[in-house]
Amino acid sequence: MKRFLCLGECMVEFAPTDQELYRMGFAGDTFNCAWYARQLLGTEWAVQYGSVVGQDAASDQMLAYMQGHGVDVSTIRQVPDRTVGLYTIQLQDGERSFSYWRGEAAARLLADDEAWLDSILHGRDVIQFSGITLAILPPEKRQVLANALTKARAAGTLVAFDTNLRPRLWESAEAMREGLVLGASVADVVLPSFDEEEDCFGDNSQDDTIARYRDVGARIIAVKNGAAPCHVWTEAEGKQTVAPIKVTNLVDSTAAGDSFAAGFLSALVQGASASEATKAASELAAQVIQHRGALAPEIFGNTH
Template sequence: MVPKLICVGECMVELAEVGDGTYRRGFAGDTFNAAWYARQALPGDWAVEYASCIGVDAVSDQMAAFMAGEGVGTDALRRVEGRTVGLYMISTEGGERSFAYWRGQAAAKLLADDPDWLRGVLGQGAHVHFSGITLAILAPDARARFLDVLRDVRGQGVGVSFDTNVRPRLWEDAEVTRAAMMAAAGVSDLVLPSFDEEEALFGDADSAATVARYASAGAGSVVVKNGAAPMLGWDGGETVEVPVVPVARVVDTTAAGDSFAGAFLGARLTGAGLRDAMERAAAVSARVIGAPGALVR
């Protein structure tokens, strides 16, 4: 069988500013972005698929067609009557981005409402990738069901990775967020945090403290991104520090971490060592932040 990477979460309509109050429509979302970049990094004998819920409407059809056109499989999309897909708008200033969201009727919020469907879909993967945003958009009981499904498929031999991607405005409070991050790490083989978010949420003193905390939760590998500072990676037997790739001008940091995740997974799933995978992923991320939008060709 063809090995399959399945990224699971929410893809949204993206409105990216192109100047003079004009916006370009696209489709993006953190784990879909990771799937898109993984598709670029993985050889043709790997499949990449996106698992989510979308609506039964024109924009949902267009999103699914876009995914398929980009080489990301859509068999794991579940259609939900009466729902649609979310929308977000990017504003940038000095290369840093801010977002406005509209996701009240987003079908992806129902992702874990049918755990049997979800278990069947994710169990078909060689590896499953999810994020903190995937968790945050779910109601607390659905969040628990989602993690139970991941625990089940991991027990069947499916690899699991988790990009923490902390967005405080999506969460009930910091205590709930901390508990969810640690629970997610406990069902994951790989955790991909960003130090600034971990410092703010957990009070970590440095990247080594972040690695140690997620390792204590059960993660087998941790790679901590740290802005312009060196990244710290640990995989149980090796600890490496890797500098980021210098960027002449930061245009838009949208998908910096998502592209890193996709490229890193593409490298690791095809046998790259920890340092090599981190260096490849850092190079992709540097290219992405030098251009506008989430998906940079």
């Protein structure tokens, strides 16, 4: 069986409903990717989530939720005296902002046990991680994770990095820039968003973004750009432009990038070209942002 591992932090999510109430769920950028990948990949694939959670009721409930949605949790470590983070979503005209409570979240211990980390990365076919995966770690542990991913990549794993900037999670703008370049340097596939790259690095064009990540070793780069065309570069084929999918009913952009990552990687590992994978990813993300919350089971004919 092939194994697709997403690595990072899942949190308790409170998302607004039409009745001005909040609905409790579980989400987080890399878990969202895992959830969508599970919907898109066949039974020959195990979709796994790699993280650290507590030994409390909220953590147990999260694990049960993941298992109930077909995500393998054998790559999650439980530790005492910690719990999971929590966030709320505020929406205005379909655009979201977040409030977080995650200071003592167990996921910050992801790179503390190097032997365990190596063990969950070993033998995976695909590993996806993000800028948030790096940002939540203590600064000295980011290189530990990078080293472990380098070993996995050298052994044949396809490593994918979704830059996913959250400036408030980093100690400084410089630390964020260094962290993003570090993440890209250990990845085959890099999935940045141009508006974030423009803010973080001062990029003038998607070509600037592609050049930076190409120069540190990425083989495939897909630069998302909202409603504008996506620029895709591969080592083999150079740069191509993929037209955007028009959306007239923007409801909630919470998991646009996460579902894009799942759609892109799922298509890629099933034989699609990078441009075909970009089109599939864009089509999925366009559907997702027309639903509330990070996860949109309605798209796949599910109700939960």
